Amino acid sequence: MMKKQLIMEKALELFAEKGFESTSIQQITEHCGISKGAFYLSFKSKDELILALIDYFMMKFTSDIDYVVKSTKNDEDLLYKFYYTIFNSFDKHADFAKILIKEQMRSFNEEFILKGRIYDQAMDTIILSMVERLYGDEIEQTKHDVMYCVKGFMKTYSELFLFYNLPLDLDLLAKSLVEKTNVLARHITIPFISTELIQLRQQPMTEEATKDQILEILEQNIDEIEESIEKESLILLKQQLVEPTLSPAIVKGLLENIRTHSHCKWVSYLLRNYFKIQ
Amino acid sequence: MMKKQLIMEKALELFAEKGFESTSIQQITEHCGISKGAFYLSFKSKDELILALIDYFMMKFTSDIDYVVKSTKNDEDLLYKFYYTIFNSFDKHADFAKILIKEQMRSFNEEFILKGRIYDQAMDTIILSMVERLYGDEIEQTKHDVMYCVKGFMKTYSELFLFYNLPLDLDLLAKSLVEKTNVLARHITIPFISTELIQLRQQPMTEEATKDQILEILEQNIDEIEESIEKESLILLKQQLVEPTLSPAIVKGLLENIRTHSHCKWVSYLLRNYFKIQ
DNA sequence: TATACTAATGACTAACGGGTCATCTGTCAA
């Protein structure tokens, strides 16, 4: 509802400025112009608010970038579109990007770490698939290093405009990083990150959303939105999940119908992976 | 004195685990086996403790790496030694490295930001001088990008072993990053970070230690250490600062005398820059 | 032993944190 949105927006501003822990509920409610009690009508606790924010934006980021990678047919454009989309999202949602970088590794809550790792690995998978597609078997040995460098570029270069308020030339930044990525991928020969290392890193969890989990989110989404093409698409996708009858082309079309709907981005991402749709 | 050292060491462990804000004085004193009052005999406040820790380690890191870069004559070894030294320091002082990365951008205190920026820029200067020396004028346009990528590698790759407890092959890591750096420096043509951008980033402050500031630290150091070659060297260097009479060779020798003394690393770094000693 | 002085203690304060709940307000149907 309205209130929840307001609180999330206003809290985000404060979190970006001072971090989670240094921002009190008092300050949030004052910034919203509501009472303390009203806050607890929308969220059960401060942690729930934080988790809601993380989920909201990370689902957005992850599904957006996954779509860009999977839908771009031309390999020539792929890297450019990838970087452009990433930094454009960071720029548009600068407040969240800031807290993402600021709070990245903080371990004050088990659940936060788990959430963080899940999205981190989703991003790893997306980047790795892109790297494999672009450079093929030739870089089998060094692909994880390339993936890791791409992540490094993302984080390092985003700090430049997030924390120093420097003017951002998105086009130049993307082109510059495309070149750097290509140069690295085509010339490096000494891998540091081996497959074993990656597996060790991932050992704590390998959350693959199950059919039931997707179904649950799907039903929740259906309840939330009003009668529309999107709602119909969701219902059809739900039936397809329970009992597959439709052709891949139809499924892909249905997914396209819901892709841009802000509430359905995440379920669209999950379904794309579940149905193995490019 | 003894107590101060104990508190710093024990606090570091807790900070690395839970962060500054989530660690209370109570917990620190319990972990030290001392009373709360005893803490305040050594430090005026929690902030003073944090600043002392930052200064202690950042001076160490910065002066160590500066010395390595300036004292390595063979260009072939330079990058390798650079990366090796950095990651070795991070590995040896993992607790501090963790809080450095965790708390990097947190802005709960103006003074911390300033401190952070000063050391950040000192590191920028060191890396840039190394890049200029290794690759010369050919990369005039892209040198800042190369410098920034080196910093990115440092941060990104250190997370791998700091937060995932993965086994670390220092030699392989250094070799792997040397290759990556060389590849980037020799092939990239599209600069993103221009000189103007760097200047904009640095505008808030360009702390160049003045003669008086160095003198002050020098006197403090002289008071702190006992009669020894190091103390004599410091006194001679102080005289040289007030009234230059000694030859560069002698100054260099004196600096070498104090370089390894843990209390003098920072003043040695400042003097090396002041006297323009390679 | 008496004195003087420093090092150390921990009960205490004041402030602030997240979270609760009795109370109030505004609206709408009867």
Add this chain to the structure above:
DNA sequence: TTGACAGATGACCCGTTAGTCATTAGTATA
């Protein structure tokens, strides 16, 4: 006008925090 009820309020609870200070323990000197 009355009653019912969802939405909103903020005083209040209780735990925790940084920081203080009167008191005590320990030790060196006379």
